[in-house]
Amino acid sequence: MSTAHIIVPIRTYVAVFVGLLICTLLTVVVAAYDFGILNTAIALTVACFKATLVIWFFMGVRYNTPLTKVAVISGFVWLLILFGLGMSDYVSRPWLGVLGR
C-alpha cells in the first residue's frame, strides 16, 4: 500500500483519465453498429482495458510490489473459476436432461 512512496506526475493521471474517456466514447459508438455476437466481445474487451487502466495506474498497482500484483490477478482468476464452473454446469444440464433448467 503506502510502501512505494513514488509520487506520480499529474500528467500521467490526466493521460489515463483522457484514455478512459476516449474508451467510453469508443464503446458507445461501436455499440451503435451491429457486429452480431462481436458487439458484446468488443464491449467487454474495452471494459477490461478500462478496468486495467484504473487498477494499474489509479489504484497504483504499477508502483507496488509483485505480491500485490499476484493478489490482484488471483482475485480475477477466482472470478473466472466462478464463471467457468458455473456456466459449464448450466450449459451441460440440458444435455443430460437434468431438472432445474
Add this chain to the structure above:
Amino acid sequence: MFFGGLFMAYIVYRSMYPEAWEKSSQELNVYMGAANTAVLICSSLTMVLAVRAAQVGSRMGQVVNLILTILFGSTFLVVKYFEYAAKFEHHLVPGPHFGPVPALPYGSQIFFALYFIMTGIHALHMVAGIILMLIILGMAWKGRFTPEYYGPVEISGLYWHFVDIVWIFLFPLLYLLGFKLGAL
C-alpha cells in the same frame, strides 16, 4: 468479489433469455448511462489527485479534490435517481405492476430485477463511498494526513476506484447491449 455472483446470474439468465435481454436493454437510457460513466471517471481522477495531494503534503489539494470527488459521486446518484424514476413511470419495475407498452418478451422481468439489484447495490456502494469521503474530508481538513501518514486516504481511494470498476462493467452489460444503429 460480491458482485461476481451477480455477474454470474447475469450470464446465466442472459444465455437463457437472449431476446428479452436485448429488448429490455433498449429501454435503458444509454446517454444517462454514458454520462454517469464519465462522471465516475472524473471522480476517480479527483480521488487519485487527492491521494497525490496527501503524498506531497498539500492540505488544500486534498480538501478540494475530496470535495470534487464527493460532488461527482453525488451527481452520479442524482442521475441514477432520474433513471429509476423513469423506470417506475414506464412500468419497468418487476412485480405485479410490470407492464411496459409495447410488451417485452418473457424473461424481461428477470433483466429488470437484475438491473435494479446490480445498479442498486452499486448505488449503495456509492452512498457508502460518499460517507467515507466525508469522514476522510473531515480528517484532511484538520490536517491529519502527512506524506508519512496518508494510509486512510489511499485505502478509501482504492475502495472508490473499485466501485468505479464495477460500473465500468455494468455500463456495457446493461446499457449498451441493445443499443443499435439508428439509435445514435
